[in-house]
Structures are given as structure tokens and as C-alpha cells.
Amino acid sequence: MCKSYYNGSSEEIILEKATQNIINIQPTAEAHLNKFLSFAQQYNAALAIYRLPNDSKLQILCDLSGGQYIEDFNLEDLSSGFLLHPFQTSSDRIVHFDAEILGEIDLEDKAPSNDLTESFDWKKIPSDSIQEKIENSNSSFDFTHLKNYPQLSSTLASDYIDMVEKGIQLIKSEEFYKVVPSKIKNIRSNNDINLGQAFVKACEKYPNAFVNLTYSSKTGLWFGASPETLIEDKKGEYFKTMALAGTQAKSEKSIAETTWTQKEIEEQAYISRYIINCFKKIRLREFDEIGPKTIHAGNLLHLKTTFKVHTESVNFPELGSVMLKLLHPTSAVCGMPKEPALNFLSKEEKHSRGYFSGFMGPVHLDGLSHLFVNLRCCQISNQSVVFYAGAGITEDSKAEKEWEETEMKCKVLSNIIFGI
Incomplete structure (x- = not known):
């Protein structure tokens, strides 16, 4: 407990009262999120907290x-809930959370209540x-x-x-x-992370990202702020996916003044081509292609192309399921062609990716x-946080620069969690 000592002067009395008021103010959104986390842990429930982009x-x-383990699935057959799919199902399993409790908290509420039942909009x-x-859960x-x-x-x-240099040689051949190729960065923790606070900070810092915090005994505790949509499927209306590649640090220049190297343009073009080839495999020719254009995700910039299909007009209601199977793992997280790139990663990477570079999000x-x-x-465990990052390698890649890119990507969340 914080104590204040003073000699009775009016200035010190006012200061001490103001300090007490600050101490007594509860950051309500953070506190409510921590209650849900504590509840999920105490009662062995599965929990997904997320904020969609913008x-x-x-x-x-x-x-x-x-939560439930599921095997190979069709998207259309899943019940309403939240899906977590690992990078490879040979080492980790797909998990689905049913939406038994569902609701939302508005971060723009100007007068939030400390009472969870009042500030939480139960759906x-x-x-x-x-x-x-x-409501009565311990907030720790x-x-x-x-x-x-x-x-x-x-x-x-x-x-x-x-590993990068080996990859470059195989590309040349x-x-x-x-x-x-991906890497991990394991940072020791004192087990004093304020998860609710970290989540709200990530929402503020990365408004264009999918900020997510998931917990279950089956998957562990994962936290992220992803800039990349795999699929967006609105029943009876549209299907979307995107090609996202190329990374550079955001500078003081405007986005319109951003320049990209041939390597980065080529890397992004590979992913766009990969998506178009998936469309060709299912004889889908009617789609909109928007981009590439520069977007920012926190302190990083990327190249993005969006692909949109009007599912009603092409009479393809199961397009979401079909494209999921074709797209994952995308060339943005694996390589191209898929099989030889995946074989290289399985041989060269010394760690399991777990749910990193898999996919997740709300369904139906x-x-x-x-x-x-x-x-x-990142994956948060007892006394440590493991951050994951990868970099796309082409013939023009420079190994040291790719390492620097992964360091920048790890800082996206380490800055939020540790302030480093």
C-alpha cells in the first residue's frame, strides 16, 4: 500500500488527497478483462478476447x-465461436471455443462503470x-x-x-x-504482467490490427496483434483475402512517399500470384483485386493487396472452406512452392511454431x-514470454537485414508487455 506523510500544510494535504483519488480510480476495461481471465483459469473455461481492426x-x-479439439473441418459446419488453428496439425491440434458467453465492452465509453454487469454488453x-x-473473480x-x-x-x-543463407542458396538452385524462416525470442518474466492493461495498450497502439488474447488449458495463453486477414467470409454476400508482404520501419515520411525495394515488391507479388493460382484451381475468375498499397501496422509498414469475391453472384457458398484448405499455410508464412518450402522449414527450424503463423478468429x-x-x-508461460517472428526470403535477401526485420517484429509486443 502506498502511504503519504505530511506536516499538515494545506498544499501537502491537497496533494495527498489527490494521490488517494488517483489510487482509487480503477481502469475499468482492464479490470473487467482481468476478471474474465481469472474466471476462465479458475473454472477451466476457454476464453477469447479480441478487437477487430478499426x-x-x-x-x-x-x-x-x-474448448474442443476438432479434426479436419468445413467452415460452414462449425458452430458460432472462436477457432484456433496451428501452423501444422502434425504437432499441434485445432481447437474450437463455443460461444456460451458472448458480449462486448466499448473502449470509447466516456463514463464506464466499475460494475461489470453494467459496462459489459451481454450478447x-x-x-x-x-x-x-x-464479477467476484480475483483480478489476478x-x-x-x-x-x-x-x-x-x-x-x-x-x-x-x-538458415537464411541456406534458403537463399536453395532459391538460387x-x-x-x-x-x-521463423525465430523465437524468449524473455524472462516476473509473472507480474497486467494482461488487461497490455490488451488495451495494444488496441490503442495498433488500431488496424486484430488484437487478441486467448486462454485455455488446451492451447495455453497467447497474445497478439495481427495485421493480416486470412479470410473474411460474410454468409451470402462476400469473401475476402489479402496478400501482405514487405516490411520496413515507419518513418516520418507520409505513406504516399514510401518507397519499396525490388526484393519487397517481388515478395508481395509472389503472394498475390499464389492467391490468384488458388482461384484458378477452383475455376474462379470473377474477383476484385485492390492494390498493392502501403499500409501501416503500428511502427511497421507493409504492402497489401486485397481480393474480394461476391459469393452470391458466383454461386459459391462454400468458398470460405475451400479457400482455407488451399491458402493455409500461405506463402507469406511458409514459402512458394508450398511443399519444398515446408520441407525446408521442418528440417531447419529448431522450434515448434505452435499457433504462430496458423490462423484464428471468430466464426459465424x-x-x-x-x-x-x-x-x-507471443506465448506467455510461467516466468517467460516467447515471441515469434519470421521474414520472407527471396534471391535478393540479405541475411543480416532479415534478422533485423524479425527483431523489429518481436518489438511490436515486447514493447507493450515489457516496455523494451
């Missing part, structure tokens, strides 16, 4: 059963007893109950640079045209499924 509302979805109302349990998440991952030690710069909520590539993410 939205002011935090969405909270909870599965009281803890799917649980029983009164569940509401009471959430117990990190000691999370697993340790001693095998996930930080990737050495020398090892990553060596035409084994593949692009590959995306208000008729919309919106799945994002799980980029700019």
Missing part, C-alpha cells in the same frame, strides 16, 4: 467446457450464477499454473542468419522461389467468419 469494441467469448447471457462468479491471473517451455530458448542470430458471429494469420504474437 473497431472500438472489445469482444469477449467464453466456452465453459474449456449471450449466461445464468445469474455465472455472472456472479465472473496466476501465471504459475501455466506450463514452462524450457525447449523454447531464443534463436541465436548466427543460427538464423545461417531453384528448389523454391521463396521461403519464410452475426453471419461473419473473420480469420487472421496469427502474426505478431
Whole structure:
């Protein structure tokens, strides 16, 4: 507890009262999120907290059963909920959270209530007893109950640079045209992370990103701010996907003045071509192509091309499921052609990616499924946080520069969590 001592002067009395008022103010959104996290941990529930790009509302979805493992699936057959899909199902499993508890908190509410039942807009109302349990939950998440991952030690710069150089040589010998090696950065933690605060800070800093925080005993605790949509599927209306590639630090220049190297333009073109080839495989010729254009994601810039299909006009209601199977893993996180690039990564990467570079997001909520590539993410465990990042390698890549790019990407969340 913070104490203040004074000799009775009016200035010191006023200062001490003002300090007490500040201490007594509760940042309500952060506190409410921490209550949900504590509740999920205490009652072994599965929880997804997320904020869609350019939205002011935090969405909270909870599965009281803890989530379900599922095998190969059709998107259309899933119940309303939240999906987490790993990079490779051979090492990790797909998990689906049912939307048993559903609601939202508006970050732009000018007069938020400290009472959860008043500030939380319940879309799917649980029983009164569940509401009471959430409201009475301890606001402290117990990190000691999370697993340790001693095998996930930080990737050495020398090892990553060596992997990139091997990839470049194989590109020159035409084994593949692009590959995306990843690395991890393991930072020790004192188990004192304020998860609610970190989430709200990420929403403020990255308004264009899909900010997400998921927890279950099956998947562990993951936090991210992804700039990349894998698919957006509005039932009976449209299907969207995007090609996102090229990375540089945001400067004081305007976006219109941004210049890109041949390597970055080529890397982005590979992904666009990959998506168009997927359309060709299913004989889909009617689509809109928008871009490429420069976008910013926090302190980074990327090249983005959006592809949109009007599903009603092409009479293809199952397009979302078909494209998911064709797209993942995309050339943005794996390489091109897919199979030789994936074989290289399986051989050269010394860590499991887990849910990094897989995909996640809400499914069938208000008729919309919106799945994002799980980029700019980290896995939080007992006494450590593991950050994941990758870089697209082409023939013109410079190994040291690719390492620097992964360092920039890791800072997206490490700055939020640790301030470093």
C-alpha cells in the first residue's frame, strides 16, 4: 500500500488527497478483462478476447467446457465461436471455443462503470450464477499454473542468419522461389504482467490490427496483434483475402512517399500470384483485386493487396472452406512452392511454431467468419514470454537485414508487455 506523510500544510494535504483519488480510480476495461481471465483459469473455461481492426469494441467469448479439439473441418459446419488453428496439425491440434458467453465492452465509453454487469454488453447471457462468479473473480491471473517451455530458448542470430543463407542458396538452385524462416525470442518474466492493461495498450497502439488474447488449458495463453486477414467470409454476400508482404520501419515520411525495394515488391507479388493460382484451381475468375498499397501496422509498414469475391453472384457458398484448405499455410508464412518450402522449414527450424503463423478468429458471429494469420504474437508461460517472428526470403535477401526485420517484429509486443 502506498502511504503519504505530511506536516499538515494545506498544499501537502491537497496533494495527498489527490494521490488517494488517483489510487482509487480503477481502469475499468482492464479490470473487467482481468476478471474474465481469472474466471476462465479458475473454472477451466476457454476464453477469447479480441478487437477487430478499426473497431472500438472489445469482444469477449467464453466456452465453459474449456474448448474442443476438432479434426479436419468445413467452415460452414462449425458452430458460432472462436477457432484456433496451428501452423501444422502434425504437432499441434485445432481447437474450437463455443460461444456460451458472448458480449462486448466499448473502449470509447466516456463514463464506464466499475460494475461489470453494467459496462459489459451481454450478447449471450449466461445464468445469474455465472455472472456472479465472473464479477467476484480475483483480478489476478496466476501465471504459475501455466506450463514452462524450457525447449523454447531464443534463436541465436548466427543460427538464423545461417538458415537464411541456406534458403537463399536453395532459391538460387531453384528448389523454391521463396521461403519464410521463423525465430523465437524468449524473455524472462516476473509473472507480474497486467494482461488487461497490455490488451488495451495494444488496441490503442495498433488500431488496424486484430488484437487478441486467448486462454485455455488446451492451447495455453497467447497474445497478439495481427495485421493480416486470412479470410473474411460474410454468409451470402462476400469473401475476402489479402496478400501482405514487405516490411520496413515507419518513418516520418507520409505513406504516399514510401518507397519499396525490388526484393519487397517481388515478395508481395509472389503472394498475390499464389492467391490468384488458388482461384484458378477452383475455376474462379470473377474477383476484385485492390492494390498493392502501403499500409501501416503500428511502427511497421507493409504492402497489401486485397481480393474480394461476391459469393452470391458466383454461386459459391462454400468458398470460405475451400479457400482455407488451399491458402493455409500461405506463402507469406511458409514459402512458394508450398511443399519444398515446408520441407525446408521442418528440417531447419529448431522450434515448434505452435499457433504462430496458423490462423484464428471468430466464426459465424452475426453471419461473419473473420480469420487472421496469427502474426505478431507471443506465448506467455510461467516466468517467460516467447515471441515469434519470421521474414520472407527471396534471391535478393540479405541475411543480416532479415534478422533485423524479425527483431523489429518481436518489438511490436515486447514493447507493450515489457516496455523494451
